Amino acid sequence: MLGWLRRNFATPAELKAAGVLGLNERNRACISALNPRSRFPLVDDKLQTKLLAQDYQLATPALLGVIRQQAEIAHFERFLPQQGGFAIKPAKGSGGKGILVIQHRSGDRYLKASGEWVSRQQIEHHLSNLISGLYSLGGHPDVAIIETLIRSHQAFEDFTFEGVPDIRVIVYRGYPVMAMMRLSTHASDGKANLHQGALGVGIDLGSGCALQAVQHDRPVHLHPDTGKPLSQLRISNWQYLLELASRCYDMTRLGYLGADLVVDAEHGPLLLELNARPGLAIQMANGTGLKPRLLKINRHCEGVRGPEEPFQLRVEVARRLFSGTVTASSVPEVCSGD
Structure with missing residues (x-):
């Protein structure tokens, strides 16, 4: 992580001045x-997360089925919807590995989000690898989750390519402290994965509006596939989305987590998954460091009930503290160009 930051910022002194949170400090503090x-x-296992979210009445993509044994693979089609697509995910995967998104089915052929057709045998092979633990943390045996397909809200139609954008919110002691939207591109194969070439767009906590954007840690202003100006990105239902992220603290009692949310065209905001070890690239997307925000929350919690405050109040505090505080020049850069 430190090497990645040094490639984008001038000196360690400037990193410190910008309040950048490093990997070791994140792990320790x-x-x-x-x-x-x-x-x-509760968060490393997506199936546990989904079932827990149901108990807390947090909306998630509908669960169609679970495949636990190799012998069940031959009958996977019994879980598929009559119409529309679906997604296959490893319960214990990470970094988007092992996720297969199918948009349409025609007989024994399945259309991926990237436009590539795959066969029934390829689906079965993918499920077999998944259950064997190819995509799981530590390579341990896993289970396959089959969910309904998320349809991107039309408001984001020109901001993404071949995939559904998601919103990452860092929640600290129950308070949202930083957010970004990840936009898929052709280079990322339709996946909202920054390491594969998706865009990271910093989002102002106060307004839900775009601040700046990066791709492969370098600033961009237009979506590379659609040409849409990223500065025009606005997220509606922003208060509700932040409340959804904040409630994930109440559900898990994890004081530092990443909540990944989506806005479905039909069902609205949904909780996609949680991460107990969220990455730090969100700082680059926002052009500022996390440390000053964490310190502000610590000071706020000294005189109040802190995380025991109602989630609505925690969101109001975060929006007030971090509204309009980010600018593209907040963090010194050594990279240049678009």
């Missing part, structure tokens, strides 16, 4: 201090 290991399975 945030994850080890605030995330009990006994709670990790």
Whole structure:
């Protein structure tokens, strides 16, 4: 992480001045201090997360079925919807690995989000690898989750390519402290994965409006596939989305987590998954560091009930503290160009 940051910022002194949170400090001061290991399975296992979210009445993509044994693979089609697409995910995967999104089915042929057709045998092979643990944390045996397909809201139609954008919100001690939207591109194969070439767009916590955007840690102003100016990105239902992210603290009792949300065309805001070890590239997308925001929340919690405040109040506090505080020049850069 430190090497990645140094490629984008001039000096360690400027990193410190910008309040950039590094990997070691994140692990020590945030994850080890605030995330009990006994709670990790609640977010490391997407099936557990989904079932827990149902108990807390947090909306998630509908669960169609679960495949646990190799012998069940031959009958996977019994879980598929009569119409429309679906997604196959490893319960214990990470970084988007092992996720297969199918837009349409025609007989024994399946259309991926990228436009590529795959066969029934390829689906079965993917499920077999998934259950064997090819995509799971530590390579342990896993289970396959089959969910309904998320349809991107029309408001984001020109901001993404061949995929559904998602919103990452960092929640610290129950308070949203930073957010970005990840926009898929042709280079990312329709996946909202920054490492594969998706765009990271910093979002102002106060307004839900775009601040700046990066691709492969370099600033961009237009979506490379659609040509849409990224500065025009606006997220509606922003208060509700932040409340959804904040409630994930109440559900998991993890003091430092990443909540990944989507806005479905039919069902609105949904919780996609949670991460107990969220990455730090969100700082580059926002053009500012996390540390000053964490310190502000710590100071706020000294005189109040802190995370025990109602989630609505926690969101109001975060929007007030971090509204309009980010600018593209907040963090010094050594990279240039679009």
